[in-house]
Amino acid sequence: xxxxxxxxxxxxxxxxxxxxxxxxxxxxxxxxxxxxxxxxxxxxxxxxxxxxxxxxxxxxxxxxxxxxxxxxxxxxxxxxxxxxxxxxxxxxxxxxxxxxxxxxxxxxxxxxxxxxxxxxxxxxxxxxxxxxxxxxxxxxxxxxxxxxxxxxxxxxxxxxxxxxxxxxxxxxxxxxxxxxxxxxxxxxxxxxxxxxxxxxxxxxxxxxxxxxxxxxxxxxxxxxxxxxxxxxxxxxxxxxxxxxxxxxxxxxxxxxxxxxxxxxxxxxxxxxxxxxxxxxxxxxxxxxxxxxxxxxxxxxxxxxxxxxxxxxxxxxxxxxxxxxxxxxxxxxxxxxxxxxxxxxxxxxxxxxxxxxxxxxxxxxxxxxxxxxxxxxxxxxxxxxxxxxxxxxxxxxxxxxxxxxxxxxxxxxxxxxxxxxxxxxxxxxxxxxxxxxxxxxxxxxxxxxxxxxxxxxxxxxxxxxxxxxxxxxxxxxxxxxxxxxxxxxxxxxxxxxxxxxxxxxxxxxxxxxxxxxxxxxxxxxxxxxxxxxxxxxxxxxxxxxxxxxxxxxxxxxxxxxxxxxxxxxxxxxxxxxxxxxxxxxxxxxxxxxxxxxxxxxxxxxxxxxxxxxxxxxxxxxxxxxxxxxxxxxxxxxxxxxxxxxxxxxxxxx
Amino acid sequence: xxxxxxxxxxxxxxxxxxxxxxxxxxxxxxxxxxxxxxxxxxxxxxxxxxxxxxxxxxxxxxxxxxxxxxxxxxxxxxxxxxxxxxxxxxxxxxxxxxxxxxxxxxxxxxxxxxxxxxxxxxxxxxxxxxxxxxxxxxxxxxxxxxxxxxxxxxxxxxxxxxxxxxxxxxxxxxxx
Numbered sequence: 001x002x003x004x005x006x007x008x009x010x011x012x013x014x015x016x017x018x019x020x021x022x023x024x025x026x027x028x029x030x031x032x033x034x035x036x037x038x039x040x041x042x043x044x045x046x047x048x049x050x051x052x053x054x055x056x057x058x059x060x061x062x063x064x065x066x067x068x069x070x071x072x073x074x075x076x077x078x079x080x081x082x083x084x085x086x087x088x089x090x091x092x093x094x095x096x097x098x099x100x101x102x103x104x105x106x107x108x109x110x111x112x113x114x115x116x117x118x119x120x121x122x123x124x125x126x127x128x129x130x131x132x133x134x135x136x137x138x139x140x141x142x143x144x145x146x147x148x149x150x151x152x153x154x155x156x157x158x159x160x161x162x163x164x165x166x167x168x169x170x171x172x173x174x175x176x177x178x179x180x181x182x183x184x185x186x187x188x189x190x191x192x193x194x195x196x197x198x199x200x201x202x203x204x205x206x207x208x209x210x211x212x213x214x215x216x217x218x219x220x221x222x223x224x225x226x227x228x229x230x231x232x233x234x235x236x237x238x239x240x241x242x243x244x245x246x247x248x249x250x251x252x253x254x255x256x257x258x259x260x261x262x263x264x265x266x267x268x269x270x271x272x273x274x275x276x277x278x279x280x281x282x283x284x285x286x287x288x289x290x291x292x293x294x295x296x297x298x299x300x301x302x303x304x305x306x307x308x309x310x311x312x313x314x315x316x317x318x319x320x321x322x323x324x325x326x327x328x329x330x331x332x333x334x335x336x337x338x339x340x341x342x343x344x345x346x347x348x349x350x351x352x353x354x355x356x357x358x359x360x361x362x363x364x365x366x367x368x369x370x371x372x373x374x375x376x377x378x379x380x381x382x383x384x385x386x387x388x389x390x391x392x393x394x395x396x397x398x399x400x401x402x403x404x405x406x407x408x409x410x411x412x413x414x415x416x417x418x419x420x421x422x423x424x425x426x427x428x429x430x431x432x433x434x435x436x437x438x439x440x441x442x443x444x445x446x447x448x449x450x451x452x453x454x455x456x457x458x459x460x461x462x463x464x465x466x467x468x469x470x471x472x473x474x475x476x477x478x479x480x481x482x483x484x485x486x487x488x489x490x491x492x493x494x495x496x497x498x499x500x501x502x503x504x505x506x507x508x509x510x511x512x513x514x515x516x517x518x519x520x521x522x523x524x525x526x527x528x529x530x531x532x533x534x535x536x537x538x539x540x541x542x543x544x545x546x547x548x549x550x551x552x553x554x555x556x557x558x559x560x561x562x563x564x565x566x567x568x569x570x571x572x573x574x575x576x577x578x579x580x581x582x583x584x585x586x587x588x589x590x591x592x593x594x595x596x597x598x599x600x601x602x603x604x605x606x607x608x609x610x611x612x613x614x615x616x617x618x619x620x621x622x623x624x625x626x627x628x629x630x631x632x633x634x635x636x637x638x639x640x641x642x643x644x645x646x647x648x649x650x651x652x
Numbered sequence: 653x654x655x656x657x658x659x660x661x662x663x664x665x666x667x668x669x670x671x672x673x674x675x676x677x678x679x680x681x682x683x684x685x686x687x688x689x690x691x692x693x694x695x696x697x698x699x700x701x702x703x704x705x706x707x708x709x710x711x712x713x714x715x716x717x718x719x720x721x722x723x724x725x726x727x728x729x730x731x732x733x734x735x736x737x738x739x740x741x742x743x744x745x746x747x748x749x750x751x752x753x754x755x756x757x758x759x760x761x762x763x764x765x766x767x768x769x770x771x772x773x774x775x776x777x778x779x780x781x782x783x784x785x786x787x788x789x790x791x792x793x794x795x796x797x798x799x800x801x802x803x804x805x806x807x808x809x810x811x812x813x814x815x816x817x818x819x820x821x822x823x824x825x826x827x828x
Binding site for chain 1: 659660662663666667669670672673674675676677726727728729731735754758761762764765766767768769789790791
């Protein structure tokens with residue numbers, strides 16, 4: 001009964017999404033308030049019914065309803081509750097339902113938080129988002145229905161893939177989708193602006209808030225995924241340039257460019273077309289990612305069972321949405337105009353250059369991801385593109401971007417004197433170069449890459465310090481209050497940029513100084529790894545809810561002082577008879593200690609892998625700092641104050 | 653005219669992309685014909701993983717039907733087929749030789765100790781020279797080589813259960 005209710009709710013949601021688009025666009029065309037209000041109500045109704053379908057599927061998992069095919073394929077009665085609920089998005093059908101539910105959530109947020117927008121503009125925005133909802137709801141109903149029945153019902157389910165039975169599965173997909181799908185709002189803003197033929201600095205300010213929120217979610221979502229891979233896959237890597245990882249990274253790069261480009265459009269009324277194009281690209285890349293994952297045109301560890309019919313549907317939808325947006329762009333762009341002019345050396349030019357680099361980086365990632373497909377389609381053979389390509393292309397692209405990042409926070413709008421800039425930054429530059437050259441020698445191993453990585457991180461750090469110092473020297477009162485009283489937008493920028501520095505530090509240190517040892521150890525053995533001693537004390541069997549585990553006990557000491565106890569596990573999941581390695585990790589600011597169990601080699605001895613990963617936590621801490629920077633920037637009073645002014649203006 | 657043409661550029665590029673995707677949907681990224689089918693397996697002699705003093709050559713397997721599985725620790729798709737390889741090695745149906753492609757011994761050993769070692773032995777092709785002779789362009793790849801040292805089948809991408817059941821095992825049984 002409940003699954004049928006969910007199915008029915010989905011059908012209603014599809015009808016309401018259609019109503020949302022029709023009412024909104026017609027209302028906007030006729031300037032008819034009543035139609036436009038009907039569009040808003042339909043959008044809220046669409047959210048209500050999509051959410052209801054989502055809850056119905058959740059209930060089917062909660063109640064172990066194995067007469068639903070999707071539940072029987074992705075769950076099991078022995079599966080703990082939190083993973084039964086996370087299993088909602090453990091397969092293709094449920095992931096798509098999560099996608100469209102997230103879109104409905106963003107849509108309803110737009111109806112609530114956009115009262116200050118001109119009515120016609122808001123109607124076009126909701127109309128555009130409605131079209132996207134139609135596409136996804138139809139896709140679910142016609143080719144990926146999660147409510148399909150299995151008759152007769154299964155006795156028990158086939159269980160969730162053991163790799164996915166992890167807290168990461170509870171958080172990573174929803175947060176990532178919030179980011180991915182959130183770019184649909186920026187996309188809607190771009191389409192509404194193109195339809196109206198007008199792009200004002202206000203437009204940029206409205207768009208900026210929504211884009212920043214989506215970008216924050218995407219940043220955190222990607223970081224979650226990376227961390228999950230690090231501890232779950234059992235060999236300590238944190239990024240694999242897998243096609244699906246790239247699918248989330250490309251919108252991130254373009255979204256980052258978009259945030260910066262919006263800043264210029266807001267402050268200087270410049271880069272207008274470029275900003276609109278980026279807003280279209282960011283969401284297009286989200287859709288592209290969905291297509292790549294769902295259609296099976298590329299091979300990936302993330303790929304679900306694929307079906308050509310689904311691929312064709314998404315491709316047609318992709319062509320309509322992106323093709324339509326780009327056609328509109330081609331028609332309307334000449335009317336929008338380029339906006340304010342600026343000098344060769346100015347904050348605008350630095351930001352534009354950085355923007356172009358970010359987009360080029362996204363392009364390079366896309367080329368690497370799609371290259372196997374291109375060659376295959378041209379009949380030129382099959383290849384796979386791996387980390388060697390991406391590392392080679394990506395690092396050199398990022399170097400000038402990081403250098404400009406340091407400069408751009410000092411450059412003034414419109415025009416900046418280059419010599420003056422050089423004088424202000426000479427110390428930052430000298431300190432960065434000298435430290436980057438010497439520090440690796442102190443740590444006992446020097447390579448050009450380590451030095452280069454440290455140079456980039458230090459350059460961001462020192463320029464941020466110089467910038468803060470210049471600002472704080474002008475202030476009265478204590479340093480702390482002056483620091484707190486700095487504009488939120490500026491604080492946000494500094495925190496986000498320092499996040500990039502932390503991230504680069506983490507990557508550089510892990511690549512440069514990690515210690516890995518593969519050992520054969522029996523209980524009682526001690527291994528010296530780096531400056532730590534790892535003693536394999538014992539191993540015993542430990543039953544779990546839907547698996548049995550062998551749990552080892554390692555005590556770690558350093559110069560005889562106890563450091564920690566690590567308990568890695570080797571699990572055998574009973575339903576899918578799949579062995580899984582649960583690494584034991586002691587995270588730290590400077591070092592992660594990482595132990596994972598391989599196979600038993602004899603009746604006593606085990607293959608053991610021990611790592612010391614310096615600064616690896618900085619990678620994710622850096623991502624969180626970037627997101628925190630976005631959050632601080634959102635707190636800037638100018639977003640709220642001006643919105644309020646406008647509301648009052650409308651009332652008066 | 654020239655001015656407004658440039659605004660069509662993003663659309664044009666996108667349409668080309670869509671063309672490729674449409675073509676891509678009809679293709680199976682895992683299926684590739686190899687010019688090496690029914691040709692003798694290229695000769696090589698490479699050190700063995702975990703025993704650098706020993707070497708391996710296809711010549712050593714003359715008179716047996718065997719599988720050559722090209723893999724690497726950096727290859728995510730290899731992990732997909734790994735459980736099947738483990739299953740095959742447990743059943744002892746056919747000797748499985750690994751070719752560790754463009755990899756370091758430490759990383760390769762790490763993966764094998766982590767996930768289990770299905771191979772009879774692993775030859776290390778650190779610089780990828782042998783990979784070139786075999787026309788390796790996607791990892792993993794698996795070659796079925798007969799008693800006379802002739803390549804009879806090539807699987808591109810991870811071995812799937814269907815491929816193993818419907819193609820590889822019947823072929824191996826026939827050749828044996």
